[in-house]
Amino acid sequence: MNKINCSFQVEKPIIRSLGLMTGTSMDGLDICVADIELSPESAAFDIKYSNTVAFPPELKERIQSALNCNTGLISDLHYDLGRWMADTVSAEIPKELIPDIIGCHGQTIFHNHNVSTFQIGEPSFLAESLGVPVISDFRARDISVGGCGAPLIPIIDKWLLQDKNEFRISLNVGGIANVTILPILDGENIIGFDTGPGMALMDEAYINAFSQGIDTNGKKAQAGQVHDDLVYQWVEDSFIQKSPPKSAGRHDYGLDWLKVHNHELETLVIEDQLATLCAFTAESIYKGCVPYIDGKNGSLIIGGGGSHHERLIHELEKRFTTFQIRKSDEFGIPVDGKEALGFAILAVAYVKGIPGNLPQVTGARKATILGKLTI
Ligand SMILES: Nc1ncnc2c1ncn2[C@@H]1O[C@H](COP(=O)(O)OP(=O)(O)O)[C@@H](O)[C@H]1O
Ligand SMILES: [Mg+2]
Structure with missing residues (x-):
């Protein structure tokens, strides 16, 4: 069994975080590893790796048709995307860059402003493959305090x-x-x-x-x-x-x-x-x-x-x-890796207990810590 070390949570000033983003273009997975120093007012980062890996055509097709899928197909896709992200990150990231934490946005397949939002890509596979805690599902907590769940960048x-x-x-x-x-x-x-x-x-x-x-x-x-x-x-x-x-x-x-x-x-x-x-x-x-x-x-x-x-x-x-x-x-922010870097930083914000939403932007009643932890 993988042993997951969460001792970094408060003590470490600089956290190595891996951010994963798949956007509405459905072109592929943006991956960014960065060393991040975060305070409630500012962030400093040192990017160690940034790349986009295209979706395999079959997975891309399934994501594109997800809007019209039945529940069973969506459930399968949720897990298969999680498996693919875990395999891809394991293959892409050299051992010396294994992060302390991962921030995984997931693929949005539905967004009803203010009401509900649905990002797929089960994080358990990343946590299991890399032995690293994963923060995911960033948008839900903002909606729970009356926000739109977007935008988070x-x-x-x-x-x-x-x-x-x-x-x-x-x-x-x-x-x-x-x-x-x-x-x-x-x-x-x-x-x-x-x-x-x-x-x-x-x-x-x-x-x-x-x-x-x-x-x-x-x-x-x-x-x-x-x-x-x-x-x-x-x-x-x-x-x-x-x-x-x-x-x-x-x-x-x-x-x-x-x-x-x-x-x-x-x-x-x-x-x-x-x-x-x-x-x-x-x-x-x-x-x-x-x-x-x-x-x-x-x-x-x-x-x-x-x-x-x-x-x-x-x-x-x-x-x-x-x-x-x-x-x-x-x-210093790669044009193709900005959002992945953003979710790497939001994972660090979770770890540090720093709120990740801007209430005046999302319409939330208050600032809140975003994300859910899978260890
Ligand atoms: N070299 C390029 N020349 C022109 N357009 C490009 C190029 N690379 C990417 N794009 C455009 O950017 C889109 C992907 O942008 P991206 O930031 O990944 O969007 P998303 O976050 O929606 O996935 C592509 O679908 C394409 O339209
Ligand atoms: Mg993209």
Whole structure:
């Protein structure tokens, strides 16, 4: 039997933590190992390993169809994903990097803001294979105190990116896009919310046209023409117009959205479709931020897979004219590993008894420790 050592819980100032994230793009598992020093006010980290491992095609297919599955299939998938994460992490992480703790977000297959949320990937297999305690199911505790269970990354942005002198916006473009508004330290409240589509619409349109793959570096979108009339019409939708708190999922901006708008897109060549969807993503991000910018200048710090899409960066530069667009790498945070790093840090927050939600962001009645322990 594996002996699990929990003595690190209070004494160790620096905790080696492994974070695991699988986002709405369902592209794979982001893995990050970092040495973390955390106080309620700030976090310092030293990344030892960061990588993304693609889902095997069969597992990806099962995750994509999970929304329509019956209970038995979901239960099997929950355990099989847990087994696969344990096997993958065991194979990927060298012995000398075995962490003190693991923070595993899991794959969201359902999220009903404020009511319930469901992340799968049974953590027992990770705990058993690595002999390391796992913190998982981070969102439930926030919902139990009246919060939406999302977004959780804003506190990570506060700990890692909020600055004494500069107004910053942290932007993550995964399948869905979200921002954290980071006023100059000690100023106004931090605000965090989903702005609407991220890469999901472009990904789905690309698959429709080419059956597989992604628009690598946004090359096809670069070659297309933006149809501004469509962009300005689409950003009038009720989600984008709504004030935070708000969160979106693939059910809002994914295949279903494309079906509804097919009559507008089908007449365009694929390059124009991708360019127009890209501009829509950029415009909805900008629209979401406008109420907080108010003539300010500062930095827009981008992470997530969308950071590799050159046309998206260009569309953001056109809009955020008073902001410097910088990738999170510049701050030592790998663009593809930011959320995995975030959950590594939230696991440390659990161990240290530090609350992991920001009530003003999630709508919770109070700050609370997030996660559940599997030893
Ligand atoms: N080299 C690249 N060029 C263009 N787009 C990319 C590239 N790498 C990743 N992406 C985009 O980023 C998405 C994945 O981003 P990610 O941050 O992992 O999202 P999620 O958190 O939703 O899984 C891909 O589906 C793709 O649209
Ligand atoms: Mg991903």
